[in-house]
Amino acid sequence: MAVTPKIAPSMLSSDFANLASEAHRMLDFGADWLHMDIMDGHFVPNLTIGAPVIESLRKHTKAYLDCHLMVTNPLDYVEPFAKAGASGFTFHVEASKNDWKELIQRIKSHGMRPGVSLKPGTPIEEVFPLVEAENPVEMVLVMTVEPGFGGQKFMPEMMDKVRMLRKKYPSLDIEVDGGLGPSTIEVAASAGANCIVAGSSVFGAPDPAQVISLLRNSVEKAQQQTLIQ
Numbered sequence: 328m329a330v331t332p333k334i335a336p337s338m339l340s341s342d343f344a345n346l347a348s349e350a351h352r353m354l355d356f357g358a359d360w361l362h363m364d365i366m367d368g369h370f371v372p373n374l375t376i377g378a379p380v381i382e383s384l385r386k387h388t389k390a391y392l393d394c395h396l397m398v399t400n401p402l403d404y405v406e407p408f409a410k411a412g413a414s415g416f417t418f419h420v421e422a423s424k425n426d427w428k429e430l431i432q433r434i435k436s437h438g439m440r441p442g443v444s445l446k447p448g449t450p451i452e453e454v455f456p457l458v459e460a461e462n463p464v465e466m467v468l469v470m471t472v473e474p475g476f477g478g479q480k481f482m483p484e485m486m487d488k489v490r491m492l493r494k495k496y497p498s499l500d501i502e503v504d505g506g507l508g509p510s511t512i513e514v515a516a517s518a519g520a521n522c523i524v525a526g527s528s529v530f531g532a533p534d535p536a537q538v539i540s541l542l543r544n545s546v547e548k549a550q551q552q553t554l555i556q
């Protein structure tokens with residue numbers, strides 16, 4: 328069975344001073360999720376937003392807040408993010424070598440959906456135990472740029488990771504993030520990605536609704552092709 332396409336504009340490219348209206352604008356344009364980039368200034372060389380901003384945004388929308396925690400100590404953030412109203416809590420495998428079982432358990436017990444992400448230099452095999460665990464993650468986020476900043480160039484060589492994941496786990500949510508847009512979506516969708524994060528290509532477009540629709544159509548088309556083959 329094909330997994331559902333989810334188009335998630337990265338709010339990193341939004342006007343943070345008008346976050347609620349930017350969120351509504353993206354949802355009106357057809358976004359499924361809102362992707363929230365949480366950076367602590369240590370794990371990646373950038374500092375963005377934390378739980379207080381998620382809490383403020385939650386007062387304005389019921390949308391799925393897909394939180395990607397680029398932080399050194401993800402365990403410290405589980406409770407604050409749950410209280411703030413996060414929906415998905417995606418942590419980095421590089422930051423959870425010894426405590427991922429506890430982390431997944433705590434994310435779920437706090438009512439959020441656990442995901443794991445990996446940087447471009449991290450081998451895909453490192454996430455397999457987290458997907459195959461008795462209490463598994465429900466999404467893998469394959470970074471297609473070095474995490475930290477929007478507007479970077481998509482790394483097509485990351486598609487081997489996506490292909491390998493899709494082959495092993497046909498019903499897993501596989502998210503890609505970094506440099507996704509009309510010129511790169513086909514390769515990502517045909518590799519098997521179904522959750523698409525896109526920042527600059529959506530926010531910078533004259534018609535963001537058209538880009539969101541194009542991204543969704545590409546995922547649907549690739550999924551149909553796979554069913555035919």
Ligand SMILES: O=C(CO)[C@H](O)[C@H](O)COP(=O)(O)O
Binds near residue numbers: 337528
């Ligand atoms: O996680 C991120 C950076 O760490 C961003 O979500 C990502 O890069 C999206 O931005 P763009 O689509 O402009 O590349």
